[in-house]
Amino acid sequence: MAYDYDKIAKDEAFQALKAKRNGFIFPVTVFFVIATLLFPVLTGYTTFLNNEAFWNISWAWIYALMLFIMVWVLVTLYMNKAKSFDRASEGLIAKYKRGQNR
Numbered sequence: 001m002a003y004d005y006d007k008i009a010k011d012e013a014f015q016a017l018k019a020k021r022n023g024f025i026f027p028v029t030v031f032f033v034i035a036t037l038l039f040p041v042l043t044g045y046t047t048f049l050n051n052e053a054f055w056n057i058s059w060a061w062i063y064a065l066m067l068f069i070m071v072w073v074l075v076t077l078y079m080n081k082a083k084s085f086d087r088a089s090e091g092l093i094a095k096y097k098r099g100q101n102r
Helices: 005-010 012-045 059-100
Strands: 052-054
Touching: 005 012, 005 059, 012 059, 052 059
Parallel strands: none
Antiparallel strands: none
16 A cells, blocks of 8 residues: 655644654754763863772773663663654554545
């Protein structure tokens, strides 16, 4: 079955879904990029992360571990949010199919 993608793209519900998705993805992406790129900047141009946090572990190791944890948390958040986006898009397609059958 062929869909009229231009008609779907002009639908207010689709526009709202797209805005909601972008409202989630943009801040998460900005946070991820800044947190990830900050690590080489801090390790290469400052000595702050060289200091010992506790025992014989430096702040650089803690930051690297937190980046690893951050990725898992962001992936989990995105996967859960993507399920709601998928349900909403399936609803839009179902609405469009009902409209075509009339």
